[in-house]
Amino acid sequence: MRRLRVTLLDLAHATLRDGGEHTRVFDTFTLGLQVRADDGHETYLAVRITGSVPPNLTVLILRNVPGCEAEGWYPEYALPERELLPAEQAWSNLMDPRAAAQMLDEER
Template sequence: MRVTGSVPDDLIAVILRHVPGCDPTGWYPEYALPSRPLLPAEQAWSTLMDPKAAAELLNEE
């Protein structure tokens, strides 16, 4: 997940808590994206998603 710009302090926690198939306490801030460093005021967070939840989101079995 990537967030750009100024947001209320608690908005990130609310968003991350509602991502299906992910442990709400398992998110970690990233210092760069795979292809570039973060831009000013940009945030990136990552975690592992349950494979079944990912398949459901992608409409796969």
């Protein structure tokens, strides 16, 4: 669990810095995060999971993404710059701008 939380924080921090999708490969799946934000507008965060995911892991991931409400996730049928791949799921949520700013201020 700790490894997952650290990974989510690292990925969120990286995508907040450059807006690109950042991923981490685990044994049976790949986890990716990407932030989309415009000045003065909402900050959206997309989570994508590709591969074989152990039971209940998707819920665990979505509940632990920093700066996002656990109940605010919506399934997506595409990512910002591409369609979903086979065996890939994607979710999106609004990210709290204060949490995003705090993560950007932290050195990783």
